[in-house]
Amino acid sequence: MMSELQAALPVPERLTWSEICQRYPDEWVVLIETKWIDADNFEFNTALVLGHSINHGEVLRRTRPLREHVMESGIYFTGCATPLVPSALQP
């Protein structure tokens, strides 16, 4: 199944997090086949970049057909998140 998935990708890219950040700065990336060193600490060797976009929802929509064949994926921002986060959110 994964070979079909990789065949469907224009350019399958297995990269480190540092390489991903350099190649797709300030974008959302969807990663699959992540080779975790320690998942709880966000440490991985390499992952396959399934898609990227400056828009969070768009990259999820665009990669959904391919991700339906995998059980685990991740979506992360490669840039510096703004520190302007509300300190007290109440539902």
Place this chain on the structure above:
Amino acid sequence: MTVTRFDPGAALIFLLGVVWGPRDRQQDLRLVFGPGSAETIIAPDVLDDIGYTARQGEAITVTRSVVGKESGYLIRVARFRALGFEFTDFRVNALDLPERYGINGLLGLGFLRHFNYEVRSGEGRIRAERIDVDVSK
């Protein structure tokens, strides 16, 4: 007791979170450590993507913050994991976070209240120990 590392030089404390959909599909996220938030927040499009719908929500929420007022909904996810601990049937607030924040979730007190935790900013570590709290609340 678990020890979770974070980048002490970053503007925010980022942690990995994992949420599972109703059919066991797993989505990994980078969450901001947010004890100032009553609930753990996850972007609604992430939840939609793994099979949840707003119709499954328990209640509508209105969140007031420095950027204004946002509507969301409370929903129970099948499984949720962060800081090395996992809960089932876990309640989160599905709430859009501004795109420019670069975050798609926030680890709030709904999760953190189940732990004694220690943030060691100088070392970039959070030590967490599970305490006996009724997780159904």
